[in-house]
Amino acid sequence: MSLPRSPERPAGRGRLAVLFEQAIELLIRLCGISAIVFVFGIFFFVFREGAPYLAQLDLGAFLFSSDWYPSNDPAHYGAGALLLGTLSVTLLAMLMAVPFGLGAAVFVSEFSAPRTREVLKIVIELLAAVPSVVWGFIGMSVLGPLIKDVFQVPLGVNMFNAALLLALMSVPIIVSIGEDALKAVPDSYREAALALGATRWQTVFRMLFPAAKNGLLAAVLLGVGRAIGETMAVLMATGHSARIPTSLFDPVQTLTATIAAELGEARQGSEHYQVLFLIGVLLFTLTFAVNLTADLVVKGIRRK
Amino acid sequence: MFTETLTGRKKQRHERVARMFFGLMTAAMVIPLLLIVGFVVFKGAPAMTWEFFSTNPRRGGTAGGIWPALVGTLYLILVSLCISAPIGVLAAVYLNEYAKENWFTRIVNLAVVNLAGVPSIVHGLFGLGAFVYALHFGKSILAAALTLAIMTLPVIIASTKEALASVPRSFREACWNVGASRWQTIWRIVLPNSISGILTGVILQVSRTAGETAPVMLTGVATFKAIEGGGLFLYDLREQCMALSMHLFYVRTQASGAPEELSYAIAATLLGVVLLVNTTAICFRVFLRARKKW
Numbered sequence: 001m002s003l004p005r006s007p008e009r010p011a012g013r014g015r016l017a018v019l020f021e022q023a024i025e026l027l028i029r030l031c032g033i034s035a036i037v038f039v040f041g042i043f044f045f046v047f048r049e050g051a052p053y054l055a056q057l058d059l060g061a062f063l064f065s066s067d068w069y070p071s072n073d074p075a076h077y078g079a080g081a082l083l084l085g086t087l088s089v090t091l092l093a094m095l096m097a098v099p100f101g102l103g104a105a106v107f108v109s110e111f112s113a114p115r116t117r118e119v120l121k122i123v124i125e126l127l128a129a130v131p132s133v134v135w136g137f138i139g140m141s142v143l144g145p146l147i148k149d150v151f152q153v154p155l156g157v158n159m160f161n162a163a164l165l166l167a168l169m170s171v172p173i174i175v176s177i178g179e180d181a182l183k184a185v186p187d188s189y190r191e192a193a194l195a196l197g198a199t200r201w202q203t204v205f206r207m208l209f210p211a212a213k214n215g216l217l218a219a220v221l222l223g224v225g226r227a228i229g230e231t232m233a234v235l236m237a238t239g240h241s242a243r244i245p246t247s248l249f250d251p252v253q254t255l256t257a258t259i260a261a262e263l264g265e266a267r268q269g270s271e272h273y274q275v276l277f278l279i280g281v282l283l284f285t286l287t288f289a290v291n292l293t294a295d296l297v298v299k300g301i302r303r304k
Numbered sequence: 305m306f307t308e309t310l311t312g313r314k315k316q317r318h319e320r321v322a323r324m325f326f327g328l329m330t331a332a333m334v335i336p337l338l339l340i341v342g343f344v345v346f347k348g349a350p351a352m353t354w355e356f357f358s359t360n361p362r363r364g365g366t367a368g369g370i371w372p373a374l375v376g377t378l379y380l381i382l383v384s385l386c387i388s389a390p391i392g393v394l395a396a397v398y399l400n401e402y403a404k405e406n407w408f409t410r411i412v413n414l415a416v417v418n419l420a421g422v423p424s425i426v427h428g429l430f431g432l433g434a435f436v437y438a439l440h441f442g443k444s445i446l447a448a449a450l451t452l453a454i455m456t457l458p459v460i461i462a463s464t465k466e467a468l469a470s471v472p473r474s475f476r477e478a479c480w481n482v483g484a485s486r487w488q489t490i491w492r493i494v495l496p497n498s499i500s501g502i503l504t505g506v507i508l509q510v511s512r513t514a515g516e517t518a519p520v521m522l523t524g525v526a527t528f529k530a531i532e533g534g535g536l537f538l539y540d541l542r543e544q545c546m547a548l549s550m551h552l553f554y555v556r557t558q559a560s561g562a563p564e565e566l567s568y569a570i571a572a573t574l575l576g577v578v579l580l581v582n583t584t585a586i587c588f589r590v591f592l593r594a595r596k597k598w
Contacts, residue, residue, distance in 0.1 A: 013485070024487045025402070031391050032398025035415040035461070038454050042422060045433035103329030111323045120330065122586055127337055129508075129582045130575065131515025132424075133549045137556055137571045138340055141564070171333055199315055200322040222421075229423025231518040232549075236557060256425045260518050263429075268437065280429040284422060291421035295414060 043284060050277030052269075057278070068242040068253075070262060070272045077275045079282070081242045085252035088245060089159055089234060090227040093166035097227075098220055100167075101174030105219070106204055108175065109182040121176075128172035132232040139165045139237030153249040155239055160248045162238040166230055170223035177222055181215020182208060214297050221294035225287050231256040255279050341575065348572030351565040357573075360530040361551075366562040370570060372531045376445075376545030377577075380520065381513045383449035383541065384456065389506055391453075392460030399461070400468040401490055420458035427455045428519035436523055446541040448524030455519060456509045463508065467501020468494060500592035507585035511578045517549040525550045527558070548574045 065078025108120050143164060144156030151160075189211055193203040209216065239251020240261060259276050266273040355369055362368035395416075403409040431451030441447040471494050479489040495502070526544040552574055556567045 017485075021485050021487050028394050028398045028402060031394035032403065032412060034391055034395055035419050035457065036412060038457070039415045039419050039422075041434065042419075042426065042430040042454075045438065046426060046429045049429070049433040049437075100329050100333045103326050104333055107326035107330045111326050120334070123334055123338075125586065126579055126582055127334075129511050129515075129578050130341070131517070131549055131578055133515065133517040133553050134344075134571050134575050134578075137552060137567065138344065140556060141567065141571075142340055142343060168333075168337060197315075199318040201318060204322070225421045229421070229425070231423065231425040232553065236553070256423055256518070259425050259429065260521065263432075263522055277429055277433070280426050284426050287421050287423055287426075288418055291418050292414070295417055 043281075046277055046280045046284060050274045050281055053271060053274035053278060062275075062278070066242070066244055068258075070266075070275070075271060077271075079255065079258075079275075079279060081244055082253055082255045082258050082279070083282075084244060085159075085238070085242070086228060086254040086256070089163050089166060089238065089252060089254060090224060092159065092163035092248070093170065093227050094220070094224060096163065096167035097170045097174060097223055101171045101219070101223065102178055102216060104171070104175045105178030105182060105216075106208070109179045110200075110204065110208070121179075124172045124175050127168075128176075130169075132169065132230055133236075135165045135169055135233040136236030139233060144237070147249075151249060155249070155251060157237050157239040157251065158249045159238060159245050159252045162234045162252070162254075165233045165237050166227040169230060169233065170226045173226055174219045174223045177219035178212075178216050181212040181219060184215060185211045218294040218298045221290055221297065225290040225294070228290065229256060229283065229287050231260050235260050255283050259283075344568060344575060345572045348565065348568035348570070351563075351569035352572065356569060361528065366555075366559050366566070370548065370551060370573065372529055373546040373548045373551040373570075375531060376525065376529070377514055377548045379445055379545055380449050380452060380525075380547060381510050383445060384452040384513050385506065385509065387450060388453035388457050388460055388509060392457050392505070392509075393464050393502060395457070396461045396464035396468060397490060397494075400465050401486070401494065416458050416461050419454075420462075422455075424455065424516060425518040425522075427451055428522035430454075431519055431523035442542065443524045443526075443544055444542045445524055445545050448520040448545075449541075451519045451523045452513050452516060455516065456512050459509045459512055460502075460505045463505025464498070464502045467498035467505070470501065471497045500588065504585050504589050507581055507588065511581040511585070514581065515549055515574065515578050517547075517553055520547055521550050521553070527551075527554045548577070 061078050063083060064080045065076070066081035066084070067076035067078040068081055069076040104120075104124075108117055108124075112120060139161050140157060143161050146156070147153065147158070147161055148156035185208060189207055190203065193207045198207070234254045235257035238254060238257060240253050240257055241251040242253040242258075243250070245252045259279055262272065263276050266276060357369060357374065358371050359369035360372055361370065399409065399412060399416075403412065428451065431447055431454075435441045435447035435450050436443055439447075441450075475493050475497065476489055479493045484492065524544050525547045527546070527550065529544055529546050548570065552567065552570045555562050555570060
């Protein structure tokens with residue numbers, strides 16, 4: 001909310017009071033821009049630690065080679081398999097999360113009675129609060145053995161397990177943002193559809209989805225952002241093995257998990273250490289792009 | 305009234321089928337989750353004795369309790385809260401009360417959104433590069449708490465902003481009209497009237513801080529650090545500490561031979577803490593919404 005300048009200062013206000021007011025205002029402005037400072041700070045410091053390696057970085061090999069052998073001599077730092085691991089787990093997670101997330105958003109916003117809606121929203125909020133390390137634990141201890149038995153595969157911790165966890169983790173975001181988007185569709189649209197004799201299916205698929213498509217897209221993108229950046233759950237549940245996966249039940253290794261698992265062993269300032277920070281830069285860039293797109297998409301709705 | 309026609313009945317059936325379809329999708333998502341959470345608590349409950357909560361871990365984390373991890377998590381929460389709550393609230397005051405609608409405000413808002421979207425492990429790298437090495441804090445509670453504070457800043461900014469925006473403009477105008485300055489208006493009128501929303505944000509920040517693992521494992525949380533004699537104030541901010549989230553990771557993946565119940569009990573404790581804190585936030589919100597004056 002933008003307010004007009006404050007009213008004229010009454011003559012009686014002392015110099016000290018005016019100074020205090022100005023000091024507070026300065027402090028508030030400084031805090032206000034802190035978010036910008038921190039975003040730049042994050043990029044700067046992560047980049048600074050990784051930058052020395054840039055001189056010898058072969059970008060093609062870094063992005064597309066799947067030879068990740070940091071402890072060999074000479075070491076190979078091909079993050080291709082890791083990037084593919086991140087992308088494939090995220091994609092698989094979204095294939096599961098998007099239909100269920102949007103379906104649930106439709107149910108919460110269009111089909112449920114006010115009381116059910118309140119309860120569902122609280123449950124979804126609580127689900128969003130479950131820490132990622134607990135998800136990872138669930139993946140290892142509960143889902144892992146289950147997947148092993150049900151699908152008759154040798155290893156329970158694999159790409160499918162991690163994707164399932166990521167789907168469960170990103171569904172709450174998709175539901176809550178998606179529901180906001182559906183709620184933003186004016187009621188007159190619904191009434192018009194009803195007056196035309198449309199069934200609820202037709203209302204949802206022909207009217208609601210097209211009308212709310214930007215918001216729903218933003219919801220999906222934010223879910224993608226969350227899935228790409230997730231660390232502990234994928235570290236624990238993917239099986240953590242830097243290979244190109246050939247089936248759903250192969251173990252994979254993601255960018256985030258690699259940093260978490262290997263930074264402890266990498267000496268400060270060593271090549272391995274610098275490469276891990278460069279992976280951080282890559283992750284930062286990826287999620288920044290996804291979030292920026294989501295924001296622009298949402299901005300697109302408001303302008304309409 | 306209207307007589308029932310064939311198409312009318314067909315439409316009603318459609319209606320029911322659609323309702324069931326979307327309802328089942330919601331149920332397919334919610335019910336397994338509740339079952340899983342219940343299962344974890346059920347498996348962990350037998351191991352959750354008083355001794356479990358009040359003693360140090362023994363034999364490399366394969367036996368004993370979680371006391372230092374509880375204390376460490378508490379430290380991280382308190383220290384990071386002291387940093388992020390004032391900055392976050394003032395930032396929200398700026399965005400809601402001072403900022404004009406222009407490109408700069410838009411960039412600030414964009415920065416807040418993107419700060420929330422930065423992966424937690426990248427926050428950890430930042431904390432390592434900035435606080436641990438560049439500022440020479442070393443791996444310490446201070447470095448970890450600062451990292452967590454920056455990470456959770458968007459949570460506080462977003463909820464405070466929403467709380468401030470819900471205070472009617474007429475309140476502010478009335479206050480200006482009696483000659484109050486801008487800050488006086490904010491301090492005496494706007495903040496007291498939005499305190500419930502602000503506190504909700506702070507509570508959510510606490511729950512987020514308690515559960516984070518990746519950033520703190522890089523910046524200051526140790527896998528083992530005992531507190532002797534059940535003391536509380538052993539930690540110096542320059543020391544490392546244990547944390548509940550990291551302890552769960554460590555016991556489940558690194559401590560070989562740890563009994564299954566132990567890791568279930570730690571998971572149930574962490575889950576309990578987080579859900580309790582969030583439930584408090586929700587109850588708080590419902591209670592205060594009910595007695596809102598306008």
